[in-house]
Amino acid sequence: MLFSLLPGTITAQAEDSLNINADAAIIVEANSGKVLYEKDADKVLGIASMTKMMTEYLLLDSIRDGKVKWDQEYSVSDYVYQISQNRTLSNVPLRKDGKYKVKELYEAMTIYSANGATIALAEVIAGSEANFVKMMNDKAKELGLKEYKFVNASGLNNSDLLGMQPAGGPNDENVMSARATAKLSFHLINEFPDVLKTASTPSKIFREGTDDQIKMDNWNWMLPTLVFGYKGVDGLKTGTTDFAGYCFTATAIRDGNRYITVVMNAKGANGQGNYKARFDETRKMLDYAFSNFSKEEILPAKYQIKNKKTLQVIKGKKDQVKIHTKTPITMVIKNGEKENYQTSFVLDKKKLNEDGELTAPIKKGDVVGHLLIKSKNNEDIKFLTNSGQSTIQADVIAAEDVEKANWFVLMMRGIGGFFGDVWGSVSSTVKGWF
Structure with a gap:
């Protein structure tokens, strides 16, 4: 599931004008x-x-x-x-x-x-x-x-x-x-x-x-x-x-x-290598980094995904559970380009039953998935290591407990569901007569 932070476009790397020789x-x-x-x-x-x-x-x-x-x-x-x-x-x-x-x-x-x-x-x-x-x-x-x-x-x-x-x-x-x-x-x-x-x-x-x-x-x-x-x-x-x-x-x-x-x-301007050239080109890169990039909080802790503040739950005393991110996500980005990123929410399949449903009981703090930062044009956000890649995602957790409903409630729900299905079938048949 992709959720935009703000509209915009992504800049993948330094402009060609950096021109490292x-x-x-x-x-x-x-x-x-x-x-x-x-x-x-x-x-x-x-x-x-x-x-x-x-x-x-x-x-x-x-x-x-x-x-x-x-x-x-x-x-x-x-x-x-x-x-x-x-x-x-x-x-x-x-x-x-x-x-x-x-x-x-x-x-x-x-x-x-x-x-x-x-x-x-x-x-x-x-x-x-x-x-x-x-x-x-x-x-x-x-x-x-x-x-x-x-x-x-x-x-x-x-x-x-x-x-x-x-x-x-x-x-x-x-x-x-x-x-x-x-x-x-x-x-x-x-x-x-x-x-x-x-x-x-x-x-x-x-x-x-x-x-x-x-x-x-x-x-x-x-x-x-x-x-x-x-x-x-x-x-x-x-x-x-x-x-x-x-x-x-x-x-x-x-x-x-x-x-x-x-x-x-x-190399220097004449195309020849020399001691000064390596320091000149390094200076360009460091100037570029220090002038154009800063660390920003992309998402705060306890961030709630727009239009996805809850997840459906089966077999619980409640049929929904509130969710939010566990930790903030910070990243070094180019100044003014925070709006160029979006989030991708991925449910933890281990928490789902064979029908893809989240099942009670659920405890507050249980990890139900993770939120990943992505560029809007799907270009890779590159890191040197896998641990670096993990810095642009945050666990999504349950914000509350959802206890499992007792057998009587589950039975009554089953009966209600059965008669609801029967009534729906009868209603459809009757409508078909007219």
């Missing part, structure tokens, strides 16, 4: 995972160091489960040592005979995108990077990502791994879609919000006070104090390789509203 892009509301804008969001592309969000997720997951400790020490393997010495890549050089705590390796990875430190963490978690890559792909499947392939922990092209790549061919690289990348970041910041405390650190000294100290400047230049500073940005991860181009997964919060954006292979 990138191979793929997406904007997501971070709390519900509602998709606000997308461009080729399912196209599989290189992700470069945005890969490290999966490494962060698996590390934080292992720490939560007690499998890894922040103060746990790591002894540098020959492989990690060799990778960490390559300063043409983002790295903090690690000593071959050195011992490093998980926490400092994590900071090097998250702030400075240090590749050797990232592989070191993979070895801490899984024993080897090859084992870790399997964990990455398994976790991606578990999180419901649909377009992905991981071949290493860092996001480097395998050709940079000195012939020691853990999976894939010598020139393979990690790939995902913009939607899958957004979904990974959605899980990361919602399950492990403390990641933003580290991701938002503009600069930190690695091994401060030692001969090995090195300044780690955050590659996310949209942090508020950096060169392309943007109010509210506190994450998340950049990525750059020849294969992937200039990529960036950002998140920002203002007045309690948080958004996630992903841009892949961003």
Whole structure:
């Protein structure tokens, strides 16, 4: 059953005038995972160091489960040592005979995108990077990502791994879609919000006070104090390789509203990729989100459906039961477009008998169905997860008790119904005579 809220039409996504200059892009509301804008969001592309969000997720997951400790020490393997010495890549050089705590390796990875430190963490978690890559792909499947392939922990092209790549061919690289990348970041910041405390650190000294100290400047230049500073940005991860181009997964919060954006292979006005382009395109998307969207209550709690405030009941002391929604429905929508949605009421078939009837007894608070928000032109309201989809529906419950009628009342009703049918038949026959 469809019930309109107000007349109007739906706008499915951002206008074409947003004109994001990138191979793929997406904007997501971070709390519900509602998709606000997308461009080729399912196209599989290189992700470069945005890969490290999966490494962060698996590390934080292992720490939560007690499998890894922040103060746990790591002894540098020959492989990690060799990778960490390559300063043409983002790295903090690690000593071959050195011992490093998980926490400092994590900071090097998250702030400075240090590749050797990232592989070191993979070895801490899984024993080897090859084992870790399997964990990455398994976790991606578990999180419901649909377009992905991981071949290493860092996001480097395998050709940079000195012939020691853990999976894939010598020139393979990690790939995902913009939607899958957004979904990974959605899980990361919602399950492990403390990641933003580290991701938002503009600069930190690695091994401060030692001969090995090195300044780690955050590659996310949209942090508020950096060169392309943007109010509210506190994450998340950049990525750059020849294969992937200039990529960036950002998140920002203002007045309690948080958004996630992903841009892949961003380009400047001349059609060439560069560091500035990924931040310029991200700025466009964040400006669009903060300026045009807000969270609104679409329906209040105890909302009564117009022309459907009651349901018929059989075998009860009353023949109807009042119904209303149990909880309100709120949703992030484009400003001024609340009227573009309608409700769909679905009865719970488990509450009905074989004839499709609601049968007493019914207790106040019993769920009899649910109300779902839909767009008026039946376009999908897209979310990253099924749990997000559940935010646009509310249980419809009985607002009162309806006790079952006793046997005598039911018998009398049956007799009354019988004689009513007989009288109706006789009446019809008599009318037919004249």
